[in-house]
Amino acid sequence: MNNIASSTAPGFTPVSADSVAWLGTGPVPAAPYYDPAYYELEREAVFRHSWLQLGHVSELPEPGSFIRREVEVLKASVLLVRGRDGHIRAFHNVCTHRGTQLVEAESGRAGNFSCPYHRWSFSTDGRLLSAPDFESFGLTKEECALPAIALEICGGLIFVNFEPKISLREEMGPFADWLEKFPCAQATQFSEYVYEINGNWKLTYDNFQENYHLRFIHPRTGGAAVSDENPFGYPVKYGFHGPHRTQTIWSNPNVKPTPLQAISFGKGAQFAMADGLAGPHARDYLALFPNFFVIGTPTQSFSHTIWPLGPERSRGVIRLYWKGEDDCASRRYAREYALASARDIHAEDRAVIEAGQRGLSSGALKYIHFQTQEALCRHLFNNVNERVEAYKAELAGGAA
Amino acid sequence: MSALLPDGFAALEPFVVRWAVSGTAARAARRGASSAEEREAFYGAAKDMLLPALAYLDGKNLAEFDAADNRLMDMMLSLAHVALAVEGLGNDEPRHAEMRRHMRITRSPAGV
Incomplete structure (x- = not known):
């Protein structure tokens, strides 16, 4: 030795x-x-305050492509979506009505996301498109958009931050x-x-x-x-x-x-x-x-x-x-x-x-x-x- | 009678059943479940055929492979796994196979 x-x-x-x-x-x-x-x-x-690597841009090749990622350490389910405008966004995978998880599939392609519970429907950029009997809530659709999560891309890698204190690139x-x-x-x-x-x-x-x-x-x-x-x-x-x-x-x-x-x-x-x-x-x-x-x-x-x-x-x-x-x-x-x-x-x-x-x-x-x-x-x-x-x-x- | 493998690779036909395996995870699992004798016999027969096989297969688009081409491709991909055991791990392979079992292959360009 x-x-x-x-x-x-x-x-x-x-x-x-x-x-x-x-x-x-x-x-x-x-x-x-x-x-x-x-x-x-x-x-x-x-x-909760760090940039977390959740995926790669190749996983979201075209508008409507989505992936669901579970972040157990924060008890969060995250929806990564490429919108019609080509931009990739991150949302909490929760319907803004009563919190039901919106997407069960691990990945796929969708024109919109519809909650299985009461059929609230969201666009790929997170907007509430429609909800049955929505007038009864006394809310605006703008108030009911999917909760966004900060997202940055670097080197083709997708990072999210639930409560950022600094941008990813500034920190890196x-x-x-x-x-x-x-x-x-x-x-x-x-x-x-x-x-x-x-x-x-x-x-x-x-x-x-x-x-x-x-x-x-x-x-x-x-x-x-x-x-x-x-x-x-x-x-x-x-x-x-x-x-x-x-x-x-x-x-x-x-x-x-x-x-x-x-x-x-x-x-x-x-x-x-x-x-x-x-x-x-x-x-x-x-x-x-x-x-x-x-x-x-x-x-x-x-x-x-x-x-x-x-x-x-x-x-x-x-x-x-x-x-x-x-x-x-x-x-x-x-x-x-x-x-x-x-x-x-x-x-x-x-x-x-x-x-x-x-x-x-x-x-x-x-x-x-x-x-x-x-x-x-x-x-x-x-x-x-x-x-x-x-x-x-x-x-x-x-x-x- | 149609050959199991393309012309020139008949010597590998005895290994088709065991090693012409579709899917990366399945090939890794086959390696893990094989005996030292099976691995060494396959490696001994196939190692000098690797470059000729790839040269032959490179002459075609993957999408145009016929059944015999696909078998030969899958066997060479199995050889990648088996060579690591035979050339690298030797008699440590059984212990190593148990450790590898925990590393689940979930994505591969060649298909899982």
Whole structure:
């Protein structure tokens, strides 16, 4: 084990402790990773005011296209709709009469939305079109439009915010321009796989923003990410803007692919080059607060969203983005291989995250620890906790 | 008698029943339910046929594939899954299959 005792070796220089010391170096309280009371505070302090990635523009290809997305952490059902004017809007999926959920279908195309209960009917831009015996309510139709939710699109990705304090692009700063250059910005379709996990959303998310675990959890699938020079596969650099963060992935220049791996990723690379997907962020991972990240690699660009389902349960949604249809057998094959290989790696993380949750939920630990190369985990916790503490102070002020 | 596979790929016919599987999730599931012997036999027979098969299939539009072409396409897509097991995971595949079971494929350009 001597060869992995140190994170430094000739040929690779890890990010220094000094450069991320501003995040703090002390232990981090364990309770926020399992405590139901803390989770309740997060729901309001973090998720109600954050930009949440809910979809991709390719899911709404034409006027009338809609998708329904459940945001369990806010007990909300959201309707994303492309209107006749081509604009994509977000609404609460509730009839303004008595709150009945308007749309049951997960996706589809509609000229309008009619409530199953009393047939109130709404346009794709949220206006109330008609309601039986509407005169009896003494209301105007304008008062009864579907409740809108703030929506912004960046890099082809649809974000909503239930109670925004700042615009998405303002909050993202330079990262908005980055995201516009990621493959997802040009994507016209995607592959997707989904998992549920007995893990707190931060604990789950943290697994995917540190490489310290790679050689232990991915000994056979993660070979491209480690070497003698960089035994833990640590990133080349980290970056921060407000609550968001990045890392630039290091890759082993001497990795020897397996025979079909070479063919499959070789074909994927050829298509990515031909499609103009090799942008300036091919090795960059962009983590957008609170629960979304996307990687810009042109051959296997994927996003991962971790949705809280409870203090100790989450859902992960992973999407690989593709530009254009499957126009030939080789392209279809390259995409199938890319999906299967990414899924192989992600599948390996779930069990160890659940083991971590069991340990934390036992209450045995008051604190957990992050090292320098887990700086992104610390940054997430700091930003969550800052908002939770501010919200607690607000509640205390209101009660005083 | 019409061939199960296009000309030149008859050597793969013994594997059609098991590996000409339609749908990405179904192919992943077939890999997960297969034995090491089945995977190794298929991989051994198909790995050198991958490039010739794709070259042949690339000569046609996907929409114009006949039944034999579709079988060959589906087999090469199954090979993508099987190769990960044979080349990468080796004897760790059974444990890995259980972990993968939780990762539900819900969307694929090739159809779920």
